[in-house]
Amino acid sequence: MALYVAAAAVLEGVENRQGSIKGLVYGRRFQNVKQLYALVCETQRYSVVLDAVIASAGLLRAEKKLRPHLAKVLVYELLLGRGFRGSGGRWKPLVARHQARLKAELARLKVHRSVSRNEDLLELASRPGPALQVPRFVRVNTLKTCSDDAIDYFKRQGFSYQGRASSLEDLRTLKGKHFLLDPLLPELLVFPAQTDLHEHPLYQAGHLILQDKASCLPAMLLAPPPGSHVIDACAAPGNKTSHVAALLKNQGKIFAFDLDAKRLASMATLLARAGVSCCELAEKDFLAVSPSDQRYRQVQYILLDPSCSGSGMLTRQLEEPGACAPSKKRLHALAGFQQRALCHALTFSSLQRLVYSTCSLCQEENEDVVRNALQNSAGTFRLVPVLPSWPHRGLGTFPGAEYCLRASPETTLTGGFFIAVLERKEVSSSASHTEAPGPELTASPTPKRKKKRRKLVAGASTLPGT
Numbered sequence: 462m463a464l465y466v467a468a469a470a471v472l473e474g475v476e477n478r479q480g481s482i483k484g485l486v487y488g489r490r491f492q493n494v495k496q497l498y499a500l501v502c503e504t505q506r507y508s509v510v511l512d513a514v515i516a517s518a519g520l521l522r523a524e525k526k527l528r529p530h531l532a533k534v535l536v537y538e539l540l541l542g543r544g545f546r547g548s549g550g551r552w553k554p555l556v557a558r559h560q561a562r563l564k565a566e567l568a569r570l571k572v573h574r575s576v577s578r579n580e581d582l583l584e585l586a587s588r589p590g591p592a593l594q595v596p597r598f599v600r601v602n603t604l605k606t607c608s609d610d611a612i613d614y615f616k617r618q619g620f621s622y623q624g625r626a627s628s629l630e631d632l633r634t635l636k637g638k639h640f641l642l643d644p645l646l647p648e649l650l651v652f653p654a655q656t657d658l659h660e661h662p663l664y665q666a667g668h669l670i671l672q673d674k675a676s677c678l679p680a681m682l683l684a685p686p687p688g689s690h691v692i693d694a695c696a697a698p699g700n701k702t703s704h705v706a707a708l709l710k711n712q713g714k715i716f717a718f719d720l721d722a723k724r725l726a727s728m729a730t731l732l733a734r735a736g737v738s739c740c741e742l743a744e745k746d747f748l749a750v751s752p753s754d755q756r757y758r759q760v761q762y763i764l765l766d767p768s769c770s771g772s773g774m775l776t777r778q779l780e781e782p783g784a785c786a787p788s789k790k791r792l793h794a795l796a797g798f799q800q801r802a803l804c805h806a807l808t809f810s811s812l813q814r815l816v817y818s819t820c821s822l823c824q825e826e827n828e829d830v831v832r833n834a835l836q837n838s839a840g841t842f843r844l845v846p847v848l849p850s851w852p853h854r855g856l857g858t859f860p861g862a863e864y865c866l867r868a869s870p871e872t873t874l875t876g877g878f879f880i881a882v883l884e885r886k887e888v889s890s891s892a893s894h895t896e897a898p899g900p901e902l903t904a905s906p907t908p909k910r911k912k913k914r915r916k917l918v919a920g921a922s923t924l925p926g927t
């Protein structure tokens with residue numbers, strides 16, 4: 462029993478950089494040093510695999526008193542080692558209670574990674590998964606600087622500029638101190654994954670915005686010309702708002718709404734740092750913003766990026782497999798709110814173009830919301846086919862769904878994302894964009910379905926945050 466506690470203490474010491482495994486093992490004056498050393502080394506070797514299994518089995522959530530390092534040692538013994546030695550003390554029955562689940566999660570991991578032996582998991586664990594390979598995207602804030610100046614600054618700091626990338630492959634193979642311009646977005650710099658620029662003076666001064674490429678698409682596709690009036694319906698913390706402001710060149714107006722006072726406070730700081738002066742912030746439920754209010758009569762553009770399950774977020778994708786999946790109940794509530802917000806946005810009388818986006822991978826929050834809103838709009842709006850060369854499209858659940866964009870680490874080297882661009886059919890010349898018209902979606906003729914849809918919309922009384 463003391464063996465497991467000692468091994469856990471050594472592992473913790475190694476992690477906290479208190480010394481090498483050997484030094485810490487010998488420092489403990491444990492009776493059977495060889496046994497302790499072997500157990501620590503083996504547990505350490507399988508560390509990533511053990512973390513994944515422990516997390517997906519929910520062991521630490523269920524056993525609050527069990528410390529993570531001890532859990533790792535015990536699970537190693539149970540699943541990969543020689544089984545518990547001696548009586549195993551009080552920890553043996555505790556971990557044994559979770560034995561079936563732990564074994565099942567290990568088996569699932571092997572199936573997921575298409576390997577049959579435990580050792581084969583080691584090789585894969587040392588290779589980073591797709592979410593860890595997503596490059597660091599940096600949007601140049603054109604309200605404060607320009608791409609050329611930012612590039613020169615990085616060059617002076619010893620980074621090597623490789624020009625504009627011509628393919629995703631260029632981004633995938635980026636290494637060391639090399640950086641590129643994105644092949645699609647004009648003001649997006651790309652650095653190797655794990656490049657940390659949070660302390661960089663240009664970021665601190667608001668000249669750079671650290672923003673994933675997929676999250677830059679909504680403002681780019683909304684494309685409001687300078688002077689336009691824009692609503693950002695669910696705006697905090699404001700990265701997309703600041704992008705819209707940059708496209709407007711601070712000329713025109715952004716009405717930005719959010720319910721969350723704390724997020725709005727950080728948004729105000731972000732916008733001030735980014736030099737945004739055309740934005741009016743309001744702590745307000747977008748659903749309560751009246752489309753007939755005279756203040757919004759010139760609003761031709763709406764960005765709707767509502768609260769969602771966040772199942773596409775990179776941080777979520779790094780968690781245990783399956784952890785990204787929201788419960789059915791939560792999805793239902795979220796989709797209800799998203800649909801109400803989208804239908805509400807489409808009632809603004811001057812609206813010409815709207816971008817709907819989420820960082821969710823779930824069809825219920827994406828294609829289903831867009832399809833229902835188009836049906837509700839009785840043919841007034843259509844989906845716009847955007848970025849024809851974008852490789853990942855909406856799920857083909859209704860005619861035209863392929864006009865929507867999806868994004869993921871595997872297909873686009875970004876976080877998971879969904880975007881739909883809607884445009885009013887009788888497009889006035891001032892807000893007209895050039896894409897071909899999309900297919901029509903008419904409202905469902907069966908009264909039964911209409912009733913169900915209304916119920917879904919009304920059902921979302923809670924508004925989950927992101």
Ligand SMILES: C[S@@+](CC[C@H](N)C(=O)[O-])C[C@H]1O[C@@H](n2cnc3c(N)ncnc32)[C@H](O)[C@@H]1O
Pocket residue numbers: 694695696697698699700701702718719720721724745746747748766767768769924925926927
């Ligand atoms: C996905 S986040 C928006 C991120 C933001 N667009 C950006 O790029 O930084 C969704 C936001 O919607 C806000 N929200 C949720 N329900 C809302 C409502 N009824 N009206 C306005 N904002 C709402 C949340 O507080 C949250 O800040």
